[in-house]
Amino acid sequence: MAARHLVIGGGTAGMNAIRTIREEESERSSITLVSAERPYSRMVLPYYLDRSIAESHVFTATGKVLADWGVTAHLGKRVTALDTSASACTLDDGTTIPYDDCLIATGSSAVRAPVPGADGRGVHSFWTLDEARGVIAQIQPGSHVVMVGAGFIAFTILNSILSLGAKLTIVEIAPRILPRMIDDTGAALVQAWLKEHGVAVRTGAKVARIEDVKGRRRLKFAAGGDLVCDVVIMATGIKTNLEWLKGSPVKVNQGIVVDEYLRSSVPNVYAAGDVAEGRDLISQKAAVHAIEPTAQEHGRIVGANMAGKNVRYRGSLIINIVEVCHLDVASFGAWDDTGAEAASSVKADRPAYRKLLWRGDRLTGAIILGRSSDIWTVNDVGMLKGLVQSGVSLGRWKAYLKKNPFDVKPAFIAAKTTSTLLPETVLGRPSKAPGETPVAV
Amino acid sequence: MSVLKLHPEKCTGCLRCELACSYMQTGEYQPAKSVIRVSPFEGHTSYAPYTCPQCAEGWCMTACPVGAITINAVGAKDVLDDKCVGCKLCTIACPYGTMFYDPATRKAFKCNLCGGAPACAEACPTAAITYEDVATADWLGDFAVERTARVLAEAR
Ligand SMILES: Cc1cc2nc3c(=O)[nH]c(=O)nc-3n(C[C@H](O)[C@H](O)[C@H](O)COP(=O)(O)OP(=O)(O)OC[C@H]3O[C@@H](n4cnc5c(N)ncnc54)[C@H](O)[C@@H]3O)c2cc1C
Ligand code: SF4
Ligand code: SF4
Numbered sequence: 383m384a385a386r387h388l389v390i391g392g393g394t395a396g397m398n399a400i401r402t403i404r405e406e407e408s409e410r411s412s413i414t415l416v417s418a419e420r421p422y423s424r425m426v427l428p429y430y431l432d433r434s435i436a437e438s439h440v441f442t443a444t445g446k447v448l449a450d451w452g453v454t455a456h457l458g459k460r461v462t463a464l465d466t467s468a469s470a471c472t473l474d475d476g477t478t479i480p481y482d483d484c485l486i487a488t489g490s491s492a493v494r495a496p497v498p499g500a501d502g503r504g505v506h507s508f509w510t511l512d513e514a515r516g517v518i519a520q521i522q523p524g525s526h527v528v529m530v531g532a533g534f535i536a537f538t539i540l541n542s543i544l545s546l547g548a549k550l551t552i553v554e555i556a557p558r559i560l561p562r563m564i565d566d567t568g569a570a571l572v573q574a575w576l577k578e579h580g581v582a583v584r585t586g587a588k589v590a591r592i593e594d595v596k597g598r599r600r601l602k603f604a605a606g607g608d609l610v611c612d613v614v615i616m617a618t619g620i621k622t623n624l625e626w627l628k629g630s631p632v633k634v635n636q637g638i639v640v641d642e643y644l645r646s647s648v649p650n651v652y653a654a655g656d657v658a659e660g661r662d663l664i665s666q667k668a669a670v671h672a673i674e675p676t677a678q679e680h681g682r683i684v685g686a687n688m689a690g691k692n693v694r695y696r697g698s699l700i701i702n703i704v705e706v707c708h709l710d711v712a713s714f715g716a717w718d719d720t721g722a723e724a725a726s727s728v729k730a731d732r733p734a735y736r737k738l739l740w741r742g743d744r745l746t747g748a749i750i751l752g753r754s755s756d757i758w759t760v761n762d763v764g765m766l767k768g769l770v771q772s773g774v775s776l777g778r779w780k781a782y783l784k785k786n787p788f789d790v791k792p793a794f795i796a797a798k799t800t801s802t803l804l805p806e807t808v809l810g811r812p813s814k815a816p817g818e819t820p821v822a823v
Numbered sequence: 824m825s826v827l828k829l830h831p832e833k834c835t836g837c838l839r840c841e842l843a844c845s846y847m848q849t850g851e852y853q854p855a856k857s858v859i860r861v862s863p864f865e866g867h868t869s870y871a872p873y874t875c876p877q878c879a880e881g882w883c884m885t886a887c888p889v890g891a892i893t894i895n896a897v898g899a900k901d902v903l904d905d906k907c908v909g910c911k912l913c914t915i916a917c918p919y920g921t922m923f924y925d926p927a928t929r930k931a932f933k934c935n936l937c938g939g940a941p942a943c944a945e946a947c948p949t950a951a952i953t954y955e956d957v958a959t960a961d962w963l964g965d966f967a968v969e970r971t972a973r974v975l976a977e978a979r
Contacts, residue, residue, distance in 0.1 A: 394888065423888040429908040434929070439889065439908070675886050675916060682885070703915045708926065712915055754926050757855050761920040768918030778975050791862055794920070795873070796971045798964035803918050804878060812879040816890030 385411050387688050388471060388481035390461045391623075392417030393424065394674055395487035395655030395681035397442050401819045402685025402809070404451055411689070414479055415448070416456045416471070418488075419511065425538070425674050427514045431521075432542035440511060450821040461488075464630045466648045483650040485684050486638060488623040490656040490672060495530060495555075495618040499592030504599045505614040508539055517615060523547030526611040528601060530589055532559035536617035537704040537711075543615075544581070544707070551582040551609060553601070558585055563702050563713050564749050567726065571735055571751055572706055579707040620672060622657045635659055637670040642694050644684050652688065654680035661697035663771070664715045664746050671700055679808055686809050693809055699771050703763070708754045709733055712763050715770040717747035725784035734759070736787040738766075743780045745769040758788075765794040772802040824898035825954050827859075827934070827941060829872055829962035833951035836861060836870030843946035847937055849925070858923050858934045859943045859952070864970035871966060872943070872952055875900070875921035875934040876959040883933065886916030891931075899936035907931055 387403060389396045392415050400413055415421075422440040429435045448455045460474045470480040492507035494500040506517045521527060525548040529536050532554035543550050552559070558569045573583050588604040592614060601609040622637055632646045633639045638653035640646055640660055646653050654660075655677035662669040676698040686693040703712040716722060719739055726737035732753065739747035748766040752759030769776070769790075776783065779793040807813065841857035849856045859874040881900045884892040891906035892913060902913075909929035914922040923932050936954075944952045 425888050425910060425912070426908050429910070435908055439906075442889070674888055674912060678885060701915045703911050705911065710911075714915070754924065757860075757923070760914055760922070760924055761860065763915055764917045764920030764922060767915055768920065771918045782975060791873075791920070792864065792967060792971050792974070795862075795871075795963045796967035796975075798961055798968075800876065800919065800961035801964055804876065804959065804961065807880040808885065813881045813885050815884065815892075815894040816887075817893060 386480065386482045387411055387413045388479055388484040389413065389415045389487065390417075390471065390485065391487035391489055391655070392419070392421035392443075392455070392457070393487060393489045393655065394677040395489075395684075396485065397421050398678050398681025399485050399487065399654060399685035399688065400451060400453060402682045403689045404820050405814055405818075406686045406689035406691055406809075408690065410452070412454070413452065414454045414456070414481070416459055416461050416473060416479065418458065418460045420457050421448075422511055423674075424509065427508070427511065428539045428542045431508075431514055431518055431539060432545045433518075437511075451819060452821075460626070462626050464627060464632070464651070466630055466632065466651060469650065481650075483652065483688055485652045485654060485688065486627070486632070486646070486657055487654045487677075487681065488626075488657055490620040490622050492616070493619045493621050494616040495589060497589050497591055499594070500616060502592055502594055502599075504594070504612070505592055505616060508535070508615055508617060509620065517613070520613045521546050521548050525549070525613055526551070527613045527615060528553055528599070528609060528611045529615045529617055531617035531619070532556075532583070532585070533617060533619070534560065534563050534702060534704065535620075536615075537706060539615070539617075540581070541705060541707065551584065551611065552576070553587050553589060553609070554583070554585045555588050556585065559583060560711070563704075564711060564751075565718065565737060567728065568711065568735055568737070568749050568751055571728070571733060572709070572711055575706060575709050575733055581707075620656075622670070624657055635668070639668065643687050643692065644680060644695055645687075652684045654684045661695060663697035663699045666697060671698060673700065673702065675701055682808055699767070701767060705754055709751065710754045710759055710763065711751050713747070713749045714767050715739075715747040717749050719747055722746055725787060727787045729788070734788070738783060738787050740780060743776045744773045745776065745783075762788075762790045765790045765799075768799050768803055769794060769797075772799050772806070774799050774802050824877075825936075825956045826877055826959045827874060827936070827944060828953045828955045828957060829874075830951045830953065831869070831871035831963050831966040833949045834861065834870045834872055835949055835951075836863065836867070837948065839946040839948065840872055840943035840952055843942040847942040848932060856925065858921070858932060864967065865973060869970050871963050873921075873963060874943075875917075876919060877934075877936070878919065878959065882916040882918060883913035883922050883931075886912045888912060895935055895938060897936050897939040900933065901935040902931050902933060904928075904930050
């Protein structure tokens with residue numbers, strides 16, 4: 383069994399792997415972590431931005447915790463090369479670290495739209511803690527913020543910007559918002575909801591350049607109509623952090639190609655999280671999800687396998703939720719499967735929409751929109767996830783749900799979804815609580 | 824560990840469990856804030872309570888990005904208020920629909936078995952909810968199959 387584990391990247395996947403190694407191993411091994419940043423959770427940054435939590439709250443392991451877990455940490459250091467034949471990596475300070483097995487979990491970075499001025503003063507990305515610090519210092523009550531890009535990440539920080547008392551305009555090159563999270567109908571409802579809540583949205587708008595005018599930013603559009611603002615946030619996409627792996631035999635497609643144990647093409651090198659092309663639970667095809675729950679599952683599976691277990695990876699389900707001014711917007715699984723049978727329904731009297739997608743009598747995807755204060759929306763969100771995740775055969779309930787997509791619970795219970803789900807675990811055993819990680823003595 | 828065993832055939836739909844639960848969890852007598860939910864079956868002629876089965880995976884707990892969900896002394900998955908940031912990831916990770924979110928406090932909440940003395944079980948006048956040392960199970964499936972036969976026949 384591997385005695386020296388190397389974990390590259392201390393984000394979600396890396397930290398889940400480290401904890402799971404300690405939970406699963408039969409003999410104490412050595413773990414070395416190299417991470418360009420201190421371990422923290424990126425998806426908590428919006429709550430730091432709106433000042434509902436202190437900066438210290440974003441960290442997932444302090445130096446003391448890493449020491450308790452017996453982790454040798456090189457923080458603030460980058461891996462610049464991986465020599466798989468020698469089983470060693472090189473850091474940016476020249477240090478070489480040998481390993482018996484290694485996990486690549488270097489995540490992604492924000493990419494800015496290639497327009498002149500995109501790197502200028504007052505133009506920000508919002509992906510790392512450093513970038514979040516930059517943004518938080520710039521937004522005051524009354525500031526005008528322009529968000530370029532209307533994807534999922536833009537929406538995760540939308541409430542925070544509004545709660546800081548800023549005025550927000552969203553600019554999107556595509557004809558609609560949230561293209562990779564909900565369908566056209568859902569997007570139109572969210573766009574109307576945003577307008578009602580004072581957020582201006584310009585779709586089909588191509589930014590031609592960003593200029594600095596007397597300390598403010600001017601966005602020029604291809605079709606004309608300038609916009610002057612205080613802060614620009616570019617949420618125009620992400621890319622995997624894998625440049626440093628160039629020249630190594632680790633096979634990379636959209637992400638690192640992995641087998642059903644999350645091993646790369648090099649047997650003692652694993653990949654997890656945003657950089658890994660793991661299996662999608664519904665399509666059973668390789669896919670880069672770039673979401674938190676997939677990074678967690680990847681990390682835990684790899685941790686168990688590095689500890690000598692042989693845990694097969696079933697695949698992860700895409701799940702997303704954002705709250706937009708007290709409207710919950712969520713989607714699951716293959717919500718965009720054009721080959722699926724679909725049924726949808728919009729409530730005329732309130733902002734509520736559901737779309738259910740089927741393959742045979744199994745639910746394979748779902749979109750759900752409803753007020754956050756509506757307790758049934760919250761419960762149905764979970765039950766729809768359960769129906770998609772379990773893939774239970776719904777039989778005659780399919781016809782019922784197609785007619786009554788707002789009445790999920792009787793179908794969920796009568797299809798005995800609970801019986802199917804209860805034996806399901808990611809690691810083949812009950813999960814341990816976050817505080818239960820064995821510490822070094 | 825002990826879990827809430829549900830006996831749907833005994834439930835009369837009186838909602839006392841919801842009142843007791845909401846008071847215990849949030850200090851308000853407000854069924855909308857109860858984490859045990861009573862649902863009607865067969866056009867309101869029968870009812871069944873439903874709540875977190877304290878599943879082995881604890882999808883809510885493993886999904887939480889800040890480790891705000893833990894296992895309490897009686898084995899229930901429990902939200903630590905001062906750690907929860909209100910990101911809602913647990914609400915979509917739990918496949919049973921038994922994670923809740925309070926817009927007023929911006930925190931997630933769920934059944935924590937009241938630390939070992941569940942208020943719902945105590946409040947139920949017909950013992951349709953009991954707190955017992957048994958393995959968690961699907962308490963409602965068979966009942967629901969039987970009590971939904973008519974509505975299902977109409978849906979065809
Ligand atoms: C603002 C924001 C909101 C989000 N909201 C959600 C959400 O609501 N739901 C959701 O599912 N997902 C969300 N995400 C996405 C989620 O955070 C990521 O999918 C998740 O962090 C991926 O985990 P990871 O471990 O793969 O990578 P990361 O968490 O990105 O960790 C990668 C680590 O590797 C380090 N690293 C990079 N290169 C090197 C190198 N060469 N050498 C050493 N270390 C290196 C980095 O510094 C970092 O510590 C959000 C992201 C952001 C930014
Ligand atoms: S809402 Fe709270 S408990 Fe739930 S995942 Fe987010 S931080 Fe964790
Ligand atoms: S809330 Fe859901 S995921 Fe969490 S323990 Fe209960 S059933 Fe499991």
